[in-house]
Amino acid sequence: xxxxxxxxxxxxxxxxxxxxxxxxxxxxxxxxxxxxxxxxxxxxxxxxxxxxxxxxxxxxxxxxxxxxxxxxxxxxxxxxxxxxxxxxxxxxxxxxxxxxxxxxxxxxxxxxx
Amino acid sequence: xxxxxxxxxxxxxxxxxxxxxxxxxxxxxxxxxxxxxxxxxxxxxxxxxxxxxxxxxxxxxxxxxxxxxxxxxxxxxxxxxxxxxxxxxxxxxxxxxxxxxxxxxxxxxxxxxxx
Numbered sequence: 748x749x750x751x752x753x754x755x756x757x758x759x760x761x762x763x764x765x766x767x768x769x770x771x772x773x774x775x776x777x778x779x780x781x782x783x784x785x786x787x788x789x790x791x792x793x794x795x796x797x798x799x800x801x802x803x804x805x806x807x808x809x810x811x812x813x814x815x816x817x818x819x820x821x822x823x824x825x826x827x828x829x830x831x832x833x834x835x836x837x838x839x840x841x842x843x844x845x846x847x848x849x850x851x852x853x854x855x856x857x858x859x860x
Numbered sequence: 861x862x863x864x865x866x867x868x869x870x871x872x873x874x875x876x877x878x879x880x881x882x883x884x885x886x887x888x889x890x891x892x893x894x895x896x897x898x899x900x901x902x903x904x905x906x907x908x909x910x911x912x913x914x915x916x917x918x919x920x921x922x923x924x925x926x927x928x929x930x931x932x933x934x935x936x937x938x939x940x941x942x943x944x945x946x947x948x949x950x951x952x953x954x955x956x957x958x959x960x961x962x963x964x965x966x967x968x969x970x971x972x973x974x975x
Contacts, residue, residue: 751903780963789947790904790965806964837903839963847894847951847963851903 749773753838753852760828760859768823768855770838778844779821780805781813783834784854790837796821797844828859864948869970878935880969882948885929890952893924893931898945898968908933935971943973 754769772779780795782805792805796815810832812824821840825832835856841849865883872878884893892911896904897919908915910922910931921934935942947968 782965787967789967792964795963839903841963843953845951845963846953847892847949848906848909848953849963851905854901854903 751838751840751850751852753836753855755855756853757856758858760825760857762829762859764828765824765826766828766857767825768836768838768857769820770822770852771820772838772840772850773819774840774850775818776840776842776850777818778841778846779815780839780841780849781811781821781823782837782839783807783832784837785834793823793836795844825857828857830859833857833859864950864966866946866948866966866969868967869972871972871974872938873974874939875937878938878942878971878973880933880935880946880948880971881930882933883930884948884950887928887950888952891928891950892953893922893928894949894951895920895922895933896947896949896965896968898947900944904947904965938971938973940973940975943971945970 751772777798781793782790784790791807794813796802799818814822835854837854838852839849894909897907898904907919908922912924915922923932945968947965
């Protein structure tokens, strides 16, 4: 049982490059989330999808786009990466939107130079 | 979600019981209290959740007083492997908010266990 799987685990981008972070869950959860974690800042919500077909902004959505491809997959896209987007990104899923019992992936460590 | 306040950091010696308190003065009637644990370089992991009184599992105990304005996560006899960041969250589990309530985390409490 894989739970929440994120790819890639590490990535280095040059400023202005684009990339997509992939996330898939195999728990048949309705809701999925993308967070970023920076030193001393805790986890901040970027976007979330309460259910398949819906997405909504979190606390720090600027510079990102998301796609809920199907019930299993939720991707995060950086169209033009900036050094300020250097962070660790976590994907999570839960049974329903707002459920505080969420399951997290192992994270993607992104460095933008 | 109700705002939570918890200490930024705590130190404890191995073998001691550790209690981390979280304040949530604006907790709503339908809200549950949830705690997560995050080890370095890993995603947060759900450890315990409760509504009132006391909840215990194989990892921790959660104590919630009658007014529910605070909660205490208790880790019995900590070891070096309990060194982690612990987050307190408050929310209705999506049961009463139409499924669109955002799940937000604060900075958490960094617990350092000392040999």
